[in-house]
Amino acid sequence: MDTSIEHDVDLAPLSTLGVAARAAHFCAADSAASIREALAWADSNRHPVLIVGGCSNIVFASDYAGLVLKPSIAGREKVGETPAHHLVRVGAGENWHETVAWTLAQGWPGLENLALIPGNVGAAPVQNIGAYGLELTDCFDSLEAIDRDTGETRTLTRADCRFGYRDSIFKHPAGSRLIVLSVTFALPKRWSAHAGYRDVSEELAARSVTSPSPQDIFDAVVAVRQRKLPDPAVLGNVGSFFKNPIVSAAAHAQLQGLHPALVSYPQADGRFKLAAGWLIDQAGWKGRALGRARVHPNQALVLTNTGGASGSEILALAQAIQADVRQRFGVVLEPEPIIIGPALPT
Numbered sequence: 001m002d003t004s005i006e007h008d009v010d011l012a013p014l015s016t017l018g019v020a021a022r023a024a025h026f027c028a029a030d031s032a033a034s035i036r037e038a039l040a041w042a043d044s045n046r047h048p049v050l051i052v053g054g055c056s057n058i059v060f061a062s063d064y065a066g067l068v069l070k071p072s073i074a075g076r077e078k079v080g081e082t083p084a085h086h087l088v089r090v091g092a093g094e095n096w097h098e099t100v101a102w103t104l105a106q107g108w109p110g111l112e113n114l115a116l117i118p119g120n121v122g123a124a125p126v127q128n129i130g131a132y133g134l135e136l137t138d139c140f141d142s143l144e145a146i147d148r149d150t151g152e153t154r155t156l157t158r159a160d161c162r163f164g165y166r167d168s169i170f171k172h173p174a175g176s177r178l179i180v181l182s183v184t185f186a187l188p189k190r191w192s193a194h195a196g197y198r199d200v201s202e203e204l205a206a207r208s209v210t211s212p213s214p215q216d217i218f219d220a221v222v223a224v225r226q227r228k229l230p231d232p233a234v235l236g237n238v239g240s241f242f243k244n245p246i247v248s249a250a251a252h253a254q255l256q257g258l259h260p261a262l263v264s265y266p267q268a269d270g271r272f273k274l275a276a277g278w279l280i281d282q283a284g285w286k287g288r289a290l291g292r293a294r295v296h297p298n299q300a301l302v303l304t305n306t307g308g309a310s311g312s313e314i315l316a317l318a319q320a321i322q323a324d325v326r327q328r329f330g331v332v333l334e335p336e337p338i339i340i341g342p343a344l345p346t
């Protein structure tokens with residue numbers, strides 16, 4: 001069991017954005033017992049606690065004065081099955097992409113569309129990660145979490161987690177005190193490909209794959225992502241900086257009248273999801289920089305740290321984009337990452 005607490009820790013190398021920030025205290029806890037011990041230490045010293053995984057969805061716009069606690073619980077195993085699914089439990093500290101690759105190697109496909117998303121397994125349900133036509137909720141069975149209010153371990157089902165678009169109970173007051181220890185996936189015994197998303201289908205066609213295997217989808221997704229998204233090891237970023245806004249049918253019709261090329265996707269409830277990247281691109285921000293923060297030249301949704309940018313510089317760029325898109329389109333862009341420090345208006 002490891003509960004060693006480090007002090008005055010540099011967070012830049014622990015995060016994908018790489019902006020300068022320090023944690024007053026830091027602990028990588030490798031078991032439920034060590035997480036409880038670290039929480040008790042923080043409580044007795046009256047320190048606030050921030051739970052992190054790979055810090056690939058966090059913008060540190062200031063130092064963190066409390067304890068940054070990283071659940072580093074390892075382990076992957078099949079724990080059961082139903083007539084339709086393999087049930088596979090994975091520790092919160094396991095790397096996401098390596099876990100996707102491992103499930104394929106075991107012959108339990110289902111997660112391949114989510115390949116190469118940075119971060120750890122414990123954060124995947126928080127964000128209900130999604131890409132290329134699949135979301136975590138599609139392959140989710142349950143999870144175990146420590147409730148910081150009671151100290152007890154709870155099991156949460158899919159319904160308990162209240163998954164939504166990049167949303168879950170963990171982002172709301174009812175779940176914000178839960179720390180994910182492990183996630184159990186329900187991986188289908190009768191697999192079928194999710195290859196309808198255009199980038200993936202074009203990549204498969206370019207590879208002359210007509211009847212894709214899970215490995216074909218995995219390889220296609222990895223290739224598309226490597227081509228389209230900046231590698232955080234080379235250029236600091238947190239992936240998509242804004243959520244795709246969802247607007248009413250009436251607002252959509254009005255916008256489409258003004259902008260016939262508007263990119264949008266009808267939703268089951270009659271509303272429309274707009275492509276935030278298209279809005280930002282149309283507003284002329286693709287490739288533009290403010291100080292050392294820059295909109296990626298190939299992907300308008302990604303804000304990058306070109307070297308030495310502060311979290312505040314990244315937020316200043318985000319705010320300028322928000323204001324401009326709001327003025328031009330009347331649409332509010334909501335940030336996707338968690339922001340530590342001054343909040344952006346939503």
Ligand SMILES: Cc1cc2nc3c(=O)[nH]c(=O)nc-3n(C[C@H](O)[C@H](O)[C@H](O)COP(=O)(O)OP(=O)(O)OC[C@H]3O[C@@H](n4cnc5c(N)ncnc54)[C@H](O)[C@@H]3O)c2cc1C
Pocket residue numbers: 016050051052053054055056057058071092117118119120121122123124126127128129130131170178179180181229230231232237238239240338
């Ligand atoms: C290049 C790039 C591409 C990306 N592409 C995608 C994509 O395609 N789809 C997508 O959905 N996301 C994407 N992301 C965002 C990010 O990778 C995901 O949100 C990921 O799940 C974050 O994992 P993490 O371990 O880094 O979490 P962190 O950034 O460390 O934390 C994220 C949130 O989860 C909470 N958290 C972390 N661990 C736990 C835990 N054990 N218990 C409770 N709460 C916890 C944190 O408090 C925080 O609120 C991308 C990011 C980058 C940099």
